[in-house]
Amino acid sequence: MATLYSNIASLITCSDEGLGALGEIRNASLVVENGRIVWLGEQHDSPACDEMVDCELGTVIPGFVDSHAHLVFAGNRAAEFEARMNGDAYAAGGIRTTVNATRQSSIDDLTRNMKSLVDEMHAAGITTFESKSGYGLSLETERLSLEVAGQFTDEVTNLAAHVVPPEFKDNFDGYLAEVIAPSLSRDLHRWVDVFCDRGAFTIEQTRQIFTAALAQGCELRLHAQQLEHSNSIQLVEEFDIASVDHCTHMSDHDLELMASTSTVATLLPGAEFSTRAQYPDARRFVSAGVPLAIATDCNPGSSFTTSMAFCLAVAVRDMRFTPEQALLAATRGGAQALRRTDVGHLTVGGRANFVRLSSPSYLHMMYRPGVPLVSETVIDGHTIYRRNNVA
Numbered sequence: 585m586a587t588l589y590s591n592i593a594s595l596i597t598c599s600d601e602g603l604g605a606l607g608e609i610r611n612a613s614l615v616v617e618n619g620r621i622v623w624l625g626e627q628h629d630s631p632a633c634d635e636m637v638d639c640e641l642g643t644v645i646p647g648f649v650d651s652h653a654h655l656v657f658a659g660n661r662a663a664e665f666e667a668r669m670n671g672d673a674y675a676a677g678g679i680r681t682t683v684n685a686t687r688q689s690s691i692d693d694l695t696r697n698m699k700s701l702v703d704e705m706h707a708a709g710i711t712t713f714e715s716k717s718g719y720g721l722s723l724e725t726e727r728l729s730l731e732v733a734g735q736f737t738d739e740v741t742n743l744a745a746h747v748v749p750p751e752f753k754d755n756f757d758g759y760l761a762e763v764i765a766p767s768l769s770r771d772l773h774r775w776v777d778v779f780c781d782r783g784a785f786t787i788e789q790t791r792q793i794f795t796a797a798l799a800q801g802c803e804l805r806l807h808a809q810q811l812e813h814s815n816s817i818q819l820v821e822e823f824d825i826a827s828v829d830h831c832t833h834m835s836d837h838d839l840e841l842m843a844s845t846s847t848v849a850t851l852l853p854g855a856e857f858s859t860r861a862q863y864p865d866a867r868r869f870v871s872a873g874v875p876l877a878i879a880t881d882c883n884p885g886s887s888f889t890t891s892m893a894f895c896l897a898v899a900v901r902d903m904r905f906t907p908e909q910a911l912l913a914a915t916r917g918g919a920q921a922l923r924r925t926d927v928g929h930l931t932v933g934g935r936a937n938f939v940r941l942s943s944p945s946y947l948h949m950m951y952r953p954g955v956p957l958v959s960e961t962v963i964d965g966h967t968i969y970r971r972n973n974v975a
């Protein structure tokens with residue numbers, strides 16, 4: 585059965601097929617069959633189809649690819665947010681509050697909590713997302729967290745190296761030997777991540793964890809330079825790291841190092857927003873030639889949002905992305921950060937993962953911050969979210 589999505593004021597394909605960076609087609613339509621896009625182009629050329637969906641002069645964009653999220657946890661840290669807004673600083677140690685709550689939860693509770701966040705993501709137009717463990721920090725709860733994440737996504741990341749839990753205080757070697765190393769087998773996750781920053785893990789410890797992860801066939805990503813500047817970016821020369829995330833404090837030398845590799849810099853506007861930190865300047869990354877992604881970093885401590893539109897609005901206003909760069913960073917950029925070529929763009933023959941917006945341009949996501957503009961989210965041709973008042 586072929587479905588024609590017609591009457592699209594602006595179809596943004598994010599495919600680099602000679603239509604400008606965004607690959608925009610105006611007055612467009614799109615045909616979906618068996619979960620694939622079988623035709624796209626100008627409306628007046630549309631083929632006949634079995635059924636039609638009127639997009640009412642809205643916009644269609646590729647589904648967002650959220651390459652950085654922490655969705656397996658229990659509880660919330662609203663009190664910590666309040667204290668920060670009253671003047672306290674953010675510190676890595678807050679993670680332990682969520683660890684306590686997570687350890688007391690059943691697999692059903694964790695699954696239910698993650699399901700509600702995944703529903704939010706779909707309503708936000710996210711069609712592919714990564715999720716990390718990292719709030720269990722014992723072998724049993726880390727494995728359980730990875731199992732929960734694996735029920736919802738193929739992009740599962742082992743973040744047992746989030747912080748050292750209290751029972752291994754000042755005993756990294758013990759934590760590595762008894763929890764991190766035995767948790768690394770690839771059966772439950774594709775990726776291994778380390779929080780290499782003040783109050784978390786050192787560069788040398790990160791090296792040891794990455795070496796153990798590679799021996800198990802895992803692929804690497806890194807949290808770095810969120811809280812302070814360090815030499816952690818040199819790790820991109822030593823290891824094949826898909827993405828370094830946060831990158832809040834970057835020297836020119838760090839940017840040069842990044843640009844000499846294929847590593848993506850994933851910027852997380854929600855984290856600077858919610859921890860009241862200084863925003864990195866995307867223009868420096870662009871002029872150094874570093875590929876960029878934007879992700880939500882959804883987690884209960886530093887960025888409790890699933891709204892990619894909110895992240896885009898902050899990215900353009902405060903991180904100096906152009907709107908076009910921001911949209912690309914949340915679609916193709918996220919896909920690149922996950923080393924995926926099947927998502928983040930709309931192409932004939934490709935997956936029908938797309939989002940209908942009720943606005944005449946994608947710009948409205950940034951220009952009308954906080955306004956829910958996603959009217960429908962489609963994954964592999966199936967509607968997984970539709971706003972109540974939309975046909």
Ligand code: NIG
Binds near residue numbers: 654679855883
């Ligand atoms: O990406 N930076 C490390 N991890 C999370 C925050 C974790 C937390 O505060 O719970 C982040 O921001």
Ligand code: FE
Binds near residue numbers: 652654807881883
């Ligand atoms: Fe994170």
